[in-house]
Amino acid sequence: MTKVSITVNGQAQTADLDPRTLLVEFLREHLRLTGTHVGCDTSQCGACTVHLDGRAVKACTLLAAQADGKSVTTIEGLARGDVLHPMQAAFREHHGLQCGFCTPGMVMTAVALVNGHEGPLSEHDIREGLDGNLCRCTGYQNIVRAIAAGAVGMKA
Amino acid sequence: MYAFEYQRPASVKDAVALVGDETVFLAGGQTLIPTLKQRLRQASAVIDLGAIPELRGISATADAVTIGAMTRHAEVAASPDVHAAIPGLARLAGQIGDLQVRNSGTLGGSIANNDPAADYPAGLVALNAVVHTNTRTLPSEEFFTGMFETALAPGELVVKVVFPKPKRSAFAKFRNPASRYAIAGVFIADTADGMRVAVIGAGPGVFRVPAMEAALAKDFSARVLAGITIAADGLNEDMHATAAYRAHLVGVMAAKAVASLT
Structure with missing residues (x-):
């Protein structure tokens, strides 16, 4: 067993884990933070995207032990009480989802994309930035629109 | 995954001391973790x-850029030092995988794995970079020995890579639109050691193209590449591209890289 201490959405979490435990398993099965989804489980779809010390990473391709001592933000950590994060609000406003399965990963990638980008995001930047996130419903149009609007909202 | 012990040493010395028969080093994990998950690999x-600070970071002198083995692709892509000295390398790092992969994957992990479709081997070989391990230094052409094969001995660890600053360099790749792995990628560097052209994705491992190097040394223009054909013999062939198509793409990507500099 491996002892890990990870700050998740601002709260210190400590656990004794099988070293094989993936970060996404720790979040979903130990902490019951089931907003982070497992889509493909093969590092391709990005539904499991969370922030590790502010960087967007795929939580299905990271051992929980690798996050020891670090800070993780999940989709549950974005809203401030009842007030949605500007990116969440933009996804709702622009209908950036259909079934919603990919949405937590899309939103987490989008927030990291805006935070890591100086100046305005072009449509090209957004589409390139979403390379690691798959949506099988929308054709991406409304997701791209939502992220463009969310980016403006985040800078406001 | 099969069960394994987890160790997180704080120094290269401690890491090497932990090496045993079935141990494996974990860098960014973007290949290793999926491989462990599929039980294609088992480790004690x-x-x-x-957590080893000496493996991380980028530093530059007038002549070279040194990148620690555990430096992530996103850090290389965003580094002002790399942009200033070797923009072709920054561009290469910025095109690896996707955003999340670049935020986790590392230089050392990529070159130690030596996937035939990985991008870094082209940059190292074209720039005549030197790989520093915990025991020795190796020119990159001696480091990469074949498909998923390197000169690393069991338990030997890549510590850093030193990239001599070229006069100019560029990278162009034709990507599989889904995986973003290169079908063919060409790195061109005009270096102190002469013109160097290195190809990834097309063959079982990185290789140079002497005919292109000689032609570009005489006249650095995309035009001189037009008459040079790459033999398809021995190139990779799979559901994405035939060997002949890959051979053709090497010429197209080389011309594209040169054109971006002229």
Whole structure:
């Protein structure tokens, strides 16, 4: 067993884990933070995207032990009480989802994309930035629109 | 995954001391973790290199850029030092995988794995970079020995790579639109050691193209590449591209890289 201490959405979490435990398993099965989804489980779809010390990473391709001592933000950590994060609000406003399965990963990638980008995001930047996130419903149009609007909202 | 012990040493010395028969080093994990998950690989212990400060970071002198083995692709892509000295390398790092992969994957992990479709080997070989391990230094052409094969001895660890600053350099690749792995990628560097052209994705490992190097040394223009054909013999062939198509793409990507500099 491996002892890990990870700050998740601002709260210190400590656990004794099988070293094989993936970060996404720790979040979903130990902490019951089931907003982070497992889509493909093969590092391709990005539904499991969370922030590790502010960087967007795929939580299905990271051992929980690798996050020891670090800070993780999940989709549950974005809203401030009842007030949605500007990116969440933009996804709702622009209908950036259909079934919603990919949405937590899309939103987490989008927030990291805006935070890591100086100046305005072009449509090209957004589409390139979403390379690691798959949506099988929308054709991406409304997701791209939502992220463009969310980016403006985040800078406001 | 099969069960394994997890170790997180704080120094290269401690990491190497933990090496045993079935241990494996964990760098960014973007290949290793999927491989462990599929039970294609079994390890007695995973030695995580993520907490070793001496393996991280980028530094530059007038002549070279040094990149620590555990430096992530996103850090190389965003580094002002790399942009200033070797813009072709920054561009290469910025095109690896996707955003999340670039935020986790590392230089050392990529070159130690030596996937035939990985991008870094082209940059190292074209720039005549030197790989520093915990025991020795190796010119990159001696480091990469074949498909998923390197000169690393069991338990030997990549510490850093020193890239001599070229006069100019560029990278162009034709990507599989889904995986973003290169079908063919060409790195061109005009270096102190002459013109160097290195190809990834097309063959079982990185290789140079002497005919292109000689032609570009005489006249650095995309035009001189037009008459040079790459033999398809021995190139990779799979559901994405035939060997002949890959051979053709090497010429197209080389011309594209040169054109971006002229």
